[in-house]
Amino acid sequence: MYIANYHRRLQAVFLIFLLQFTIVFARLFYIHLFRGQYLSNLAKKQHSLYIELEPRRGTIYDTNFRPQAVNLACDSVYAVPRKLTANEKQKVIEALKEVLNLKHSFLEQRLSKDKAFVWIARKISNEQSQLLRKMNLKGIGFIKESKRCYPNSYLASQVIGFADIDNKGLEGIELSFDHYLRGQPGWVLSLRDARHNKLDLYSRMVEPVDGADLVLTIDEVIQYIAESSLDKVYRNSSAKGATIIVMEPFSGAILAMANRPTFDLNHPQQASKDQIRNRAICDMFEPGSVFKIVTACAAMEEKKVEEQTKFFCENGEYRVANHTLHDHRPHGWLTFREVIEQSSNIGTCKVAQMLGTSTLYRYIKLFGFGSRTGIELPGEVAGKIRDIRNWSKTSIAAVPMGQEVGVTALQLAVAMSVIANGGTLLKPYIVRQIRDSKGKVIESFGPQVINPQVIASETCARIRNILIGVVENGTGKLAKMDEYTAAGKTGTAQKLEPNGTYSHNKFIASFIGFAPAENPEVVIVVVVDEPRGNYYGGTVAAPVFKEVASATIRYLRAQQKNTLVALP
DSSP, rough: OHHHHHHHHHHHHHHHHHHHHHHHHHHHHHIIIHHHHHHHHHHHHHHHHEEEEEOOOOOOEEETTTTTEEEEEEEEEEOOOGGGOOOHHHHHHHHHHHHHHOHHHHHHHHTSSSSEEEEEEEEEEEHHHHHHHHHHHEEEEEEEEEEEEEETTTTHHHHHOOBBSSSOSSHHHHTTTHHSSSSSSSEEEEEEOOTOOOOEEEEEEEEEEOOOEEEEEEOOHHHHHHHHHHHHHHHTTTTTTTEEEOOOOTTTEEEEEEEESSSOOOOOGGGOOHSSSSSEEEEEEGGGGGHHHHHHHHHHOOOTTTTEEEEEEEEGGGEETTTEEEEESSEEEEEEHHHTTTTTTHHHHHHHHOOOHHHHHHHHHTTTTTTTOOOTTTOOOOOEEEEEGOTTTHHHHHHHGGOOOEHHHHHHHHHHHHHHTTTEEEEEEEEEEEEEETTTTEEOOOOEEEEEEESHHHHHHHHHHHHHHHHTTOOOGGGOOOOOOOOOOOEEEEEEEESSSEEEEEEEEEEEEESSSSSSOOOEEEEEEEEESSOHHHTTTTTHHHHHHHHHHHHHHHHHHHHHOOOO
16 A cells, blocks of 8 residues: 555656656757747847947048048046946036036936946046046946047138037038048957956957048148138128138139138037038129129120220119119220229120120020039039029129129139139039048049130130239229239129118128239139128228238248259
């Protein structure tokens, strides 16, 4: 009886163990077959730390390899809230608040999370990093990152643009060439122990590919000369805005481009949209009398006029359809040369009437107006040139003197370059080279012809002489330099009021020209938006041209001498 009970109990225990073993085996089989990959990956995640390796963002240089935008190593601060007690969190908050100048509520919210990693502050200063490291705060760690820095802060700010905290380009060159500058990130799998502490052991690694460097056509010295003069007129005239462009007429290379107001590239978050906007390519305006160069070129190219052809300027009043055209001061008989020199609206209108609307329109388009120049900067507008089908009866009087058209400062520079270089329309460019991190040239940019002959070289020479007269005898006398000759045209344009009428107290003063006149080295455009007090282009913008042209030519010639001396 006893032996029989013992065997039954033994069988029961055996069956129980067999059942448990079967269940465990079935579970293990299920895990291995259906959950094995998932659990294996989970284990890898728990013991491996994926770290992205940041590439170096490419450096932006000026034409002489002076850095304009660089990446510098810096620390970013993170916390491990899970490791901290309530009391320890309060101590950490007080320390971080003082050093990083962060709000108590922000830090409290970050440290309240039950996480092994939270960002506290990205890309802090070296001084802040040193202070925090000395404190040796529990649960606080540092990660090395790179921060975009701009050595010249305000210089060429709208041209260079800026990148965000993750080194992604947001404006200017930083945006338009971001795919070259940013490089490709790498990654590394670092091993860690059961407590998630990082070990100096790596299972896999892919090296990052550093971004390419850019070499601009901008010259830091010429940029400084241009910005200094522009800033002076902007402040002295209490203007709403101002723009200057310095360009090589035979290549299309931009040597300087600046706007006011401006901003500090190292603190773009403090800048307004008005400060960030590159007015040279984004702002469209009625150019006023500087646009008369198109009419003058067209008339001479079509052989409608000679320099001494005379026009009666109606003593200051001329009726066109239902509109009376005025000159800024009355004129009687003027030669064609004098019409341009004295900037007579009535004389220019009569020249345009000889040309006809279709011919005038054709030359406006030939000079590049109404189309984007194609410069490698974001936000460029095409301007506005209405099709002749939409011209009114008074358009033949308005368009030749720069009304009913919208242009950009860069389009004016390109158009004036046509006269300066002998008739060729060139695409402006601002990037000279793209180089890899080892200095090897990936891509080069140079002069690009849009139209090889807009007007004949003989016509250019004759117009050049007339524009010299503008500076020597006409409205642009304040652009005259002592050491170099200059050719140019003044402009004073009334701005439109919201109701569509022309304002009597808001003007755009401008001067476009080149120097030296006989063998031009630079084309310069100066535009001042709503200057107070004096508002004529000849008195507001022409002196800026004189100052910048004189200093720039001296600098360029000194550079050439240094180059010749350096040659063996």
